[in-house]
Amino acid sequence: AQRVTQPEKLLSVFKGAPVELKCNYSYSGSPELFWYVQYSRQRLQLLLRHISRESIKGFTADLNKGETSFHLKKPFAQEEDSAMYYCALGGGSNYKLTFGKGTLLTVNP
Amino acid sequence: NAGVTQTPKFRVLKTGQSMTLLCAQDMNHEYMYWYRQDPGMGLRLIHYSVGEGTTAKGEVPDGYNVSRLKKQNFLLGLESAAPSQTSVYFCASSWQRGDEQYFGPGTRLTVT
Numbered sequence: 001a002q003r004v005t006q007p008e009k010l011l012s013v014f015k016g017a018p019v020e021l022k023c024n025y026s027y028s029g030s031p032e033l034f035w036y037v038q039y040s041r042q043r044l045q046l047l048l049r050h051i052s053r054e055s056i057k058g059f060t061a062d063l064n065k066g067e068t069s070f071h072l073k074k075p076f077a078q079e080e081d082s083a084m085y086y087c088a089l090g091g092g093s094n095y096k097l098t099f100g101k102g103t104l105l106t107v108n109p
Numbered sequence: 110n111a112g113v114t115q116t117p118k119f120r121v122l123k124t125g126q127s128m129t130l131l132c133a134q135d136m137n138h139e140y141m142y143w144y145r146q147d148p149g150m151g152l153r154l155i156h157y158s159v160g161e162g163t164t165a166k167g168e169v170p171d172g173y174n175v176s177r178l179k180k181q182n183f184l185l186g187l188e189s190a191a192p193s194q195t196s197v198y199f200c201a202s203s204w205q206r207g208d209e210q211y212f213g214p215g216t217r218l219t220v221t
Contacts, residue, residue: 086151
């Protein structure tokens with residue numbers, strides 16, 4: 001069975017501080033990992049996916065298969081980063097993505 | 110391109126009433142999904158479809174039915190609404206299985 005765990009429901013940091021949102025997964029196949037972001041009362045948007053290895057809005061995430069993790073990082077948080085972040089797992093023969101429960105990030109001025 | 114659209118945006122139902130939520134996508138995606146989003150529960154998959162004329166159950170299918178008569182549309186029905194179905198409903202679509210999903214703006218449903 002596949003599972004995604006985001007251990008922090010809430011994360012609060014000050015503007016300019018580094019931020020790391022944790023994501024661990026359980027999957028026997030070859031995983032595809034995604035981070036989605038949802039700003040207040042808006043639709044979910046793809047932030048980044050591990051195969052693209054991009055940096056979006058200053059965020060990066062590295063897939064660590066040994067630790068089965070896909071943590072999201074940003075060196076200097078901005079107030080506009082305040083949002084709900086979801087980690088999602090797909091790949092292989094899966095028709096669907098499995099989402100974590102989400103982490104609500106608040107960046108304080 | 111409008112992407113993924115949902116109607117209605119808001120709805121209030123009384124217990125026992127029925128309604129249908131419509132999801133439409135103009136990206137020619139094969140796969141479509143219905144989720145519900147509840148505080149502390151994240152996104153939970155209700156039903157999904159891997160192509161026109163197909164549907165399958167997700168994690169929380171009870172109390173809901175779906176139909177995919179046309180490739181671009183995915184309908185979610187509540188036959189007899191219950192307060193436990195108060196939630197925000199999101200539709201999504203994707204090109205390939207397990208791939209990036211594109212989400213609609215959501216429907217906020219309250220059942221009293």
